[in-house]
Amino acid sequence: MFAFDNQYVRLPERFWRKVAPTVVKAPRVLAVNGPLADLLGVDAAWLASQAGADALSGNVVPAGADPIALAYAGHQFGGFNPQLGDGRAILLGEIVGKDGLRRDVQLKGSGRTPFSRGGDGRAALGPVLREYVVSEAMFALGIPTTRSLAAVETGETVQREVPLPGAVLTRVARSHVRVGTFQFFAARQDREALEALTTHTLELLYPDTAASVTGASESALALLDRAIAAHAYLVARWMGVGFVHGVMNTDNTSLSGETIDYGPCAFLDEYDPAKRFSSIDHQGRYAFGNQPQIALWNLARLAEALLEVIDPVEDVAAEKVTERLDTFASRFNEAYAEVMRAKLGIPTKDETDNALIADLFERLAGSEVDFTLFFRRLCDVAASEVAPSADLNVAELFAHPGAWYDWAPRWRARLAAERAGGGPSDEQRSAAMRAANPAFIPRNHRIEEMIAAARKGDLAPFQRMNLVLARPYVEQPENADLARAPKREERVTATFCGT
Numbered sequence: 162m163f164a165f166d167n168q169y170v171r172l173p174e175r176f177w178r179k180v181a182p183t184v185v186k187a188p189r190v191l192a193v194n195g196p197l198a199d200l201l202g203v204d205a206a207w208l209a210s211q212a213g214a215d216a217l218s219g220n221v222v223p224a225g226a227d228p229i230a231l232a233y234a235g236h237q238f239g240g241f242n243p244q245l246g247d248g249r250a251i252l253l254g255e256i257v258g259k260d261g262l263r264r265d266v267q268l269k270g271s272g273r274t275p276f277s278r279g280g281d282g283r284a285a286l287g288p289v290l291r292e293y294v295v296s297e298a299m300f301a302l303g304i305p306t307t308r309s310l311a312a313v314e315t316g317e318t319v320q321r322e323v324p325l326p327g328a329v330l331t332r333v334a335r336s337h338v339r340v341g342t343f344q345f346f347a348a349r350q351d352r353e354a355l356e357a358l359t360t361h362t363l364e365l366l367y368p369d370t371a372a373s374v375t376g377a378s379e380s381a382l383a384l385l386d387r388a389i390a391a392h393a394y395l396v397a398r399w400m401g402v403g404f405v406h407g408v409m410n411t412d413n414t415s416l417s418g419e420t421i422d423y424g425p426c427a428f429l430d431e432y433d434p435a436k437r438f439s440s441i442d443h444q445g446r447y448a449f450g451n452q453p454q455i456a457l458w459n460l461a462r463l464a465e466a467l468l469e470v471i472d473p474v475e476d477v478a479a480e481k482v483t484e485r486l487d488t489f490a491s492r493f494n495e496a497y498a499e500v501m502r503a504k505l506g507i508p509t510k511d512e513t514d515n516a517l518i519a520d521l522f523e524r525l526a527g528s529e530v531d532f533t534l535f536f537r538r539l540c541d542v543a544a545s546e547v548a549p550s551a552d553l554n555v556a557e558l559f560a561h562p563g564a565w566y567d568w569a570p571r572w573r574a575r576l577a578a579e580r581a582g583g584g585p586s587d588e589q590r591s592a593a594m595r596a597a598n599p600a601f602i603p604r605n606h607r608i609e610e611m612i613a614a615a616r617k618g619d620l621a622p623f624q625r626m627n628l629v630l631a632r633p634y635v636e637q638p639e640n641a642d643l644a645r646a647p648k649r650e651e652r653v654t655a656t657f658c659g660t
């Protein structure tokens with residue numbers, strides 16, 4: 162059972178619509194996330210039972226739930242749509258977890274809502290399992306993200322280009338308030354709603370900040386500031402693991418700074434800043450290297466939506482938000498440098514670091530180097546002052562090994578300076594690097610294989626991926642096949658939203 166304690170539904174009625182999930186034919190539980198269930202105080206064995214399947218598919222609305230679809234708007238690929246909203250998701254309710262934090266429990270794929278427009282409100286098995294695996298992998302990597310409590314199949318088919326098995330994901334998030342939620346009310350010039358949403362979001366997500374400000378104007382500016390900090394950090398972390406979100410629309414930009422909406426996302430195999438996977442991202446707007454600037458663009462849309470609340474005089478408000486938005490670059494650069502120094506085994510700051518890092522990435526791009534393997538193998542190189550065989554293992558990742566042999570001495574000189582400064586031992590450095598450079602990421606080709614198997618009724622690859630990816634920084638020789646880069650012909654080049 163769920164111990165719901167619902168707040169969002171207490172916000173004014175124009176924030177949401179009551180909606181009952183659609184009943185499905187034959188719900189069957191495919192996965193239950195034990196540790197997350199435990200955190201939420203929900204009995205995992207119950208979730209896995211038929212009663213659990215009924216609740217997780219929306220066939221039975223559990224006691225205490227207040228099922229609602231949330232209203233929001235959003236910029237999609239740069240174009241504003243004033244009317245989006247949960248078209249295939251229903252918020253069941255909120256639970257305060259054992260850690261004292263409140264979280265949303267949402268069914269994704271549970272049928273049409275008043276916001277469905279032309280869509281069927283459904284989700285297919287593939288995208289549900291994909292989101293389950295990738296969101297939980299992100300969590301295990303230590304990157305802020307929504308999570309997956311369960312996946313159920315519906316026993317029905319959903320019609321996409323071809324008929325596909327249907328499924329429902331139970332998504333758990335600190336909040337589903339997005340930049341697009343603010344835009345929804347700004348587009349309607351609904352200042353009262355903007356103020357209520359600001360207060361709600363600040364108190365929910367940033368209670369310490371909420372306690373230090375008074376009034377709507379201060380609250381809005383403080384919320385903007387916290388969102389900027391959260392996204393500067395989040396995107397820096399994405400860049401550190403080669404994550405391409407793929408659809409960074411403002412409706413997929415959470416105020417909590419959690420990664421949300423695992424549609425066409427993918428992890429880089431070979432490093433390429435221009436890399437995009439999404440089949441609908443024709444211009445490469447959301448390419449890997451564009452993500453920091455897109456995050457800032459999305460935050461600027463949040464700022465815009467809050468202008469009225471911040472100051473009735475537009476110029477005054479604009480000046481205040483600009484000052485905040487201008488902090489994004491330095492916050493991102495700082496977070497990024499910290500992420501990269503950890504990856505390179507450099508604990509202290511030096512003004513030459515940025516150049517060293519930039520030089521490295523130029524070489525990686527020019528040599529089609531597997532992003533994840535490169536950094537993981539670098540941990541072995543760092544384990545001792547000279548390590549010819551570890552060196553060779555890295556060099557062989559490069560189409561032009563000279564690029565590595567040119568850069569390595571610069572990096573080694575930096576490590577030597579660290580050593581001279583009394584830094585950690587080589588062994589400690591290597592261990593610390595292993596905690597910053599995952600051996601396992603959800604490889605795109607493995608995800609596709611996993612989905613293909615699941616469609617044939619074989620969940621073993623799905624379960625195995627979850628187990629392995631729960632410990633991404635731990636060497637697991639028996640699972641080396643999941644760490645391996647795809648062969649050229651195995652590379653996934655396009656991903657789909659799956660809507």
Ligand code: AMP
Nearest residue numbers: 245246247248249277280281282283660
């Ligand atoms: P997304 O691309 O997943 O961020 O979704 C963008 C918008 O389309 C949101 O308002 C979704 O609720 C809506 N949407 C996506 N897929 C469906 C679907 N199958 N049925 C109804 N609405 C959908």
Ligand code: MG
Nearest residue numbers: 412413421422
């Ligand atoms: Mg979305």
